[in-house]
Amino acid sequence: xxxxxxxxxRLMERTLDAAAFRQKVIANNIAxxxxxxxxxxxxxxxxxxxxxxxVKTIPGRRTYxxxxxxxxxxxxxAPEVVTDEKTMMNNNLNNVDIDYEMALMAKNQLRYNVITSxxxxxxxxxxxxxxxxx
Amino acid sequence: xxxxxxxxxxxxxxxxQRFRMDIVSSNIAxxxxxxxxxxxxxxxxxxxxxxxxEAKKPExxxxxxxxxxxxxxxxGVRVSRVYEDEAPFKQVYNPTHPDADERGYVQMPNVDILxxxxxxxxxxxxxxxxxxxxxxxxxxxxKALEIGK
Numbered sequence: 001x002x003x004x005x006x007x008x009x010r011l012m013e014r015t016l017d018a019a020a021f022r023q024k025v026i027a028n029n030i031a032x033x034x035x036x037x038x039x040x041x042x043x044x045x046x047x048x049x050x051x052x053x054x055v056k057t058i059p060g061r062r063t064y065x066x067x068x069x070x071x072x073x074x075x076x077x078a079p080e081v082v083t084d085e086k087t088m089m090n091n092n093l094n095n096v097d098i099d100y101e102m103a104l105m106a107k108n109q110l111r112y113n114v115i116t117s118x119x120x121x122x123x124x125x126x127x128x129x130x131x132x133x134x
Numbered sequence: 135x136x137x138x139x140x141x142x143x144x145x146x147x148x149x150x151q152r153f154r155m156d157i158v159s160s161n162i163a164x165x166x167x168x169x170x171x172x173x174x175x176x177x178x179x180x181x182x183x184x185x186x187x188e189a190k191k192p193e194x195x196x197x198x199x200x201x202x203x204x205x206x207x208x209x210g211v212r213v214s215r216v217y218e219d220e221a222p223f224k225q226v227y228n229p230t231h232p233d234a235d236e237r238g239y240v241q242m243p244n245v246d247i248l249x250x251x252x253x254x255x256x257x258x259x260x261x262x263x264x265x266x267x268x269x270x271x272x273x274x275x276x277k278a279l280e281i282g283k
Contacts, residue, residue, distance in 0.1 A: 020140075027264075028210060032211050036188075119281050123281070123282050
């Protein structure tokens with residue numbers, strides 16, 4: 001195990017993956033803003049992560065990969081795609097609201113930038129340690 | 135997970151919207167064309183063309199790959215068909231026109247300039263939105279390259 005394989009870096013890595021994935025989904029929504037019968041999709045990740053992080057139960061310690069996880073699930077949180085089938089925005093049953101998608105994209109991009117700076121910051125700490133604080 | 139896929143999605147929409155603009159241009163350019171096709175020895179005026187779009191389905195392999203990596207996105211958009219507007223031609227009374235019939239009426243194309251302008255504006259805005267999405271994807275990749283610098 002490498003020294004930089006910390007839970008926080010792994011978590012940020014997964015968040016970056018989710019943001020990149022969401023970017024693709026939003027790009028697809030915008031691309032299909034004029035397609036009849038198209039329904040928009042979204043990526044759920046942050047709320048799943050929050051649910052997984054604030055589990056009140058005590059997780060059972062597993063010493064073997066095939067042990068059944070007790071308490072919180074040991075499976076890593078993965079982003080999931082949800083399609084909004086209920087709403088309708090246009091006469092052609094399309095439900096892409098271009099303004100909403102643009103706002104969502106800006107938000108997603110900011111989130112990506114924040115996490116990237118945080119990763120950089122953490123890596124810089126290691127570099128400081130490697131240089132002996134110089 | 136390949137991030138450059140986002141480029142393909144936006145690029146497909148840019149292609150589709152540009153094609154839509156081309157069709158609109160063709161409609162506007164031919165708004166007065168009375169001799170578009172020769173049917174049974176008679177000239178038929180230009181028929182307005184309309185573009186339909188459909189969401190691109192993922193390719194089998196990439197869909198298996200992405201479903202293995204939990205969740206797949208669409209693959210963008212494509213123009214499915216260009217069909218001709220079946221609306222009746224406009225009848226204009228102009229006996230001096232070479233294509234006028236025996237009663238002096240000329241069949242003009244069923245192109246409505248106002249409709250075309252609205253369609254053109256809509257295509258332009260969609261194009262701009264997709265350019266913005268493409269730039270956002272590019273900025274994200276550039277940011278990812280900065281990690282560890």
